Amino acid sequence: MSGHPARHCAVAERVIAGGLATVNANAAEELDIIQFCLMSVSIENSKIVYDALKRSGVKIISALPETWLVHLINMADEDPETTLVRITREEEAIGISAGAHLAGLRSALLMQNHGFLAAINPIVSLSFLYKIPLLMLISYRGHMGERDPWQTQGGRLTEPVLKALDIPYEHLTNAADVPRQIAQAQTLAESSLTPVALLLSRQLMWKD
Amino acid sequence: MRRDEILNLLYPDIEDDIVVTIMGAVAAELYSIGHRRNFFYLQHAMGLASSMGLGLALARPDKRVVVFDGDGSLLMNLGTLSTLAWYAPNNMIHVVFDNQSLLSVGGFPTATSAVSDLTGIAQKSGIKHAVTARTVDEFATAWRAARERKELSFVVAKVDAIGPKAFHMDLSLLENRFQFQRWLCEKE
Numbered sequence: 001m002s003g004h005p006a007r008h009c010a011v012a013e014r015v016i017a018g019g020l021a022t023v024n025a026n027a028a029e030e031l032d033i034i035q036f037c038l039m040s041v042s043i044e045n046s047k048i049v050y051d052a053l054k055r056s057g058v059k060i061i062s063a064l065p066e067t068w069l070v071h072l073i074n075m076a077d078e079d080p081e082t083t084l085v086r087i088t089r090e091e092e093a094i095g096i097s098a099g100a101h102l103a104g105l106r107s108a109l110l111m112q113n114h115g116f117l118a119a120i121n122p123i124v125s126l127s128f129l130y131k132i133p134l135l136m137l138i139s140y141r142g143h144m145g146e147r148d149p150w151q152t153q154g155g156r157l158t159e160p161v162l163k164a165l166d167i168p169y170e171h172l173t174n175a176a177d178v179p180r181q182i183a184q185a186q187t188l189a190e191s192s193l194t195p196v197a198l199l200l201s202r203q204l205m206w207k208d
Numbered sequence: 209m210r211r212d213e214i215l216n217l218l219y220p221d222i223e224d225d226i227v228v229t230i231m232g233a234v235a236a237e238l239y240s241i242g243h244r245r246n247f248f249y250l251q252h253a254m255g256l257a258s259s260m261g262l263g264l265a266l267a268r269p270d271k272r273v274v275v276f277d278g279d280g281s282l283l284m285n286l287g288t289l290s291t292l293a294w295y296a297p298n299n300m301i302h303v304v305f306d307n308q309s310l311l312s313v314g315g316f317p318t319a320t321s322a323v324s325d326l327t328g329i330a331q332k333s334g335i336k337h338a339v340t341a342r343t344v345d346e347f348a349t350a351w352r353a354a355r356e357r358k359e360l361s362f363v364v365a366k367v368d369a370i371g372p373k374a375f376h377m378d379l380s381l382l383e384n385r386f387q388f389q390r391w392l393c394e395k396e
Contacts, residue, residue: 085295088287088288089285089287092259092262092288092291094256095253095256095257095258095259095262095263096259096263096266097263098260099263099266099267100263100266101263102248102260102264102388103226103263104392107263122256129252129381131385
């Protein structure tokens with residue numbers, strides 16, 4: 001692999017978001033980069049997360065792609081028992097989960113931490129205001145080990161914002177703990193009727 | 209055309225539908241015609257009534273979902289139109305009351321008063337059945353067609369920028385929320 005790692009992931013994220021049609025002139029190199037990035041996301045641990053969501057009874061998953069989430073999103077997409085809703089902005093996911101909850105279906109949100117930051121108003125004025133549980137799986141970009149400069153501000157602010165909003169959260173770091181943590185987060189969200197966040201860590205999602 | 213004319217016209221039809229409205233004049237007027245347990249008034253989170261509608265429609269394919277949106281609200285979440293178009297729940301009707309203004313907060317104009325066409329945006333987002341109604345008769349025709357076709361339908365009702373005399377509703381947010389959830393549960 002040649003080139004700067006930050007460029008690798010920028011290419012991968014663009015293609016994940018926009019599809020292969022966005023691969024441009026230097027296609028061979030770009031495809032290499034994409035493959036490299038996708039191989040760096042842990043399929044094994046993505047599967048552990050996905051299976052735990054399923055065991056928690058999650059039927060609808062709203063997601064906006066980002067590199068660390070790519071396998072999780074593909075698993076949801078390929079699973080006939082799960083409805084994957086590809087949203088344009090994370091705010092939509094709060095509305096979709098609210099509707100699903102009131103209609104008796106469990107749902108989960110897959111988002112990057114910047115997507116969480118983008119969704120704060122509906123978290124406050126829909127989820128808190130109307131006591132709607134949310135199971136938010138947030139990829140914790142911009143934290144220790146982050147190479148992409150553009151992720152770093154959001155990384156710094158993710159936990160302070162979760163704390164300011166008094167949203168219970170845990171870090172998902174060890175695969176062995178993930179099934180219990182997801183099950184417990186789902187239980188708390190539903191009993192407290194509030195949002196609960198699980199931060200998907202680099203240690204869990206990325207193979208450096 | 210006034211919004212309350214439209215709400216009165218369709219009120220008998222939505223007795224057994226899942227109904228989500230935006231805040232402000234739409235909620236107050238529907239409530240004043242007569243609250244039902246199957247009406248959820250989203251008293252904040254502007255733009256998300258249709259996203260809630262999508263969640264409800266996916267979770268309850270056995271029921272029809274009717275969303276009453278507004279131009280100001282929809283403009284805050286235009287991405288919802290492409291998401292709806294993509295998933296195209298066949299049990300959802302999305303009605304947008306376009307009074308070309310943010311009536312409840314001072315009446316400031318929105319872009320639909322000048323240049324933007326919500327039906328055009330919906331069509332180009334991929335919603336197959338999207339129409340604009342400028343008279344009560346046009347709306348009645350579009351509404352009947354939407355109910356009969358059983359495919360995602362989008363109707364913009366161009367209405368006067370006139371609101372109710374009072375916006376007060378004697379229904380707490382959480383009372384509405386739990387009542388609505390209970391109704392959905394009973395209709396399982």
